Amino acid sequence: MTSPVAPRRRTLPALLATALLAAAALLVPALPAAAHDELVSTDPSADAVLEALPAEITFTYSADVLTDPGATVVQVTDASGASLTSGAPVVDGSTVVQPLAGPASGAVSVLWRVVSSDGHPIDGSFSFTVPAAAPTPTATATPTSSPAPSASQTTAESAAPTSTPDATAVPADTASEASPLPWILLVVALVLVAAVIIVVVVSRGRRRASGGGSTGTPAR
Helix, strand or coil: CCCCHHHHHHHHHHHHHHHHHHHHHHHCCHHHHHCCCCEEEEECCCCCECCCCCCEEEEEECCCCCCCCCCCEEEEECCCCCECECCCCEEECCEEEEEECCCCCEEEEEEEEEECCCCCEEEEEEEEEECCCCCCCCCCCCCCCCCCCCHHHHHHHHHCCCCCCCCCCCCHHHHHCCCCHHHHHHHHHHHHHHHHHHHHHHHHHHHHHHHHHHHHCCCC
C-alpha cells in the first residue's frame, strides 16, 4: 500500500518551479523598458532664469539617439505661444542641439521627443524664464526754446541810449496849477510905486502952491 506522504513531497518542487516560471514571465517584458535611453541634462537647465534668450538649447542623453528623419522633434515657445525655434534640431551621437531665435519674454516652454538607441521613442518637457521685454517709450513733445539773441542784437540794444525822465521838466498840468503868489506880489509892488509917485506929485504941488502965495502979496 502506497503512503499519502510521497505524492505531497513530489508536488512541492513542481509548485516552486511553476512560481519561478511565472515570475520570470513577468520580469522578461520589463527588461527592455529598463534599457531605454533617458535625458541626462539640458543647457539651459529646467527652471533656469536667464538674462536673455540663449542662441540654442543642448540636450544630452544617456546613449546615442536615432538620426532617422522625423525621429527628433523639439518645440520651443514663449509665453504667448510664439515659436522660438530656428531650423531643425541637430543630432550628434547622444547630443541634440536646437537653435533658437526671436524676442522671447517671460516663461519659455520646451517640448522634446527622440527615438532611443533601442528604437523606443521617449519624450519630456521643461521650462525656463527670460526677462520680460521693456515697454517701448512713447515720444513726448519737448518745449521749443526761443533762439538766443545774436551778438549784433545784443550790441545794438546795449548801445541804444535809454531815455531818463527830465527832473526839471514841469508837466503842463503842474504849470497850469502854479501858485498865484508872484502875481499878487507884482500888483502890490505896482500899487506901492503908484502911491509913492502920487505922494511925490502931491508934495511938489503943495510946495509950489505955498511958495506962490508968499510972493504974490506985497508987504505994507
